[in-house]
Amino acid sequence: MSGLVSLVAGVALGLSLAAPPGPMNALIAQESVHRGWRAGFRAGLGAMTADGCFFVLAYAGVVTFIRHAPTLQTAMKAVGGLLLCYFAYGAAKSAHEGVADTEAGAGFRKTFLAALTNPIQVVWWLTAGIALLDPGTVSAFGYTIAVTNGVLTVLGFFCGILVWITGFPALLRVAGDRVDAFERVVGYGSAAVLCIFGAWFLVDAVPS
Numbered sequence: 693m694s695g696l697v698s699l700v701a702g703v704a705l706g707l708s709l710a711a712p713p714g715p716m717n718a719l720i721a722q723e724s725v726h727r728g729w730r731a732g733f734r735a736g737l738g739a740m741t742a743d744g745c746f747f748v749l750a751y752a753g754v755v756t757f758i759r760h761a762p763t764l765q766t767a768m769k770a771v772g773g774l775l776l777c778y779f780a781y782g783a784a785k786s787a788h789e790g791v792a793d794t795e796a797g798a799g800f801r802k803t804f805l806a807a808l809t810n811p812i813q814v815v816w817w818l819t820a821g822i823a824l825l826d827p828g829t830v831s832a833f834g835y836t837i838a839v840t841n842g843v844l845t846v847l848g849f850f851c852g853i854l855v856w857i858t859g860f861p862a863l864l865r866v867a868g869d870r871v872d873a874f875e876r877v878v879g880y881g882s883a884a885v886l887c888i889f890g891a892w893f894l895v896d897a898v899p900s
Contacts, residue, residue, distance in 0.1 A: 698841040701830040702848020703855070709743070709816055710736075710856035715776050716803055716810070717860065718885040722783045723799035724861035725878040732864065735799035736857025742807030743853060746817045747846070750825055759818050765811070769897035772809030776890030779806065780883045787879025811893055824849060 710716075716739045724732025758764055779802055807813050823830060827845045830837050839845050867874055 695841050695844050697837065698827075698839040698844040699848040699851075701827075701837040701839045702845035702850075703852035704837070704848075705820065705824070705830050705845070706849040706852020706854075707856055708820070708852075709813075710739070710853045711860075713885070714810075714812060715779075715806055715886055715889045716813075718783075718882040718889075719779060719799065719803050719806060720857065720860060721864055721878050722786070722882040723802075724864040725875045726786055727799070729861045729865050731799050732861025733857055735803045736853075736861065738800040738803030738805075739807045740850070740853045740857060741800075742804050742813070743817075744850070745808065746813070746821065747824065750817055750822055758814065765814070766897050766899075768809050768814060769811050769893045772806065772811060773890045773893030773895075773897060775806050775809060776886045776893065780886035780890055783879055783883035783886060787876050787883060811896065812889075 720732050720735045720739070723735040824842070824846055827839050827842050830839055830845060864878065
């Protein structure tokens with residue numbers, strides 16, 4: 693029973709990172725509605741791969757180093773902001789022209805690069821994510837769960853992300869097949885979200 697609790701806690705933790713609205717889901721949505729479920733799933737894998745990198749970096753102690761390196765954090769915010777603004781332009785252009793990037797790996801690369809420089813993701817790993825290394829309790833969606841098996845918690849964490857990047861693009865495709873102009877609405881909406889977050893990161897990178 694304790695093993696199941698640890699697994700479920702990990703799934704909840706993964707969903708708490710993957711599900712909230714933000715730039716990664718905007719990119720996944722854009723790929724899903726323009727190029728289909730597989731493209732959306734590949735975009736999700738890009739973000740998930742970045743989380744795998746963050747987990748390894750956390751294990752190696754690099755995440756803790758980032759916490760005490762404000763200059764590096766500022767540089768990441770600036771790069772992340774510029775990337776998101778660039779992706780916002782591409783999303784708006786695709787929505788306007790009704791044509792998406794035809795390269796199969798484009799979505800994966802976009803989310804992977806954006807996630808690695810995403811301050812929100814970095815902050816998550818500096819706080820809730822660091823608990824994966826030696827979990828005693830897991831906090832997700834406002835609840836705290838006691839866990840006893842760290843391996844199962846980590847496994848559940850990545851399973852939770854996998855559930856989201858599988859189901860979210862599928863729901864978007866179903867909606868797109870039933871609603872006229874859904875593709876264009878999502879395209880412009882994704883561009884707006886990316887632009888807002890990109891501008892926020894850039895402003896946050898400016899020294900006060």
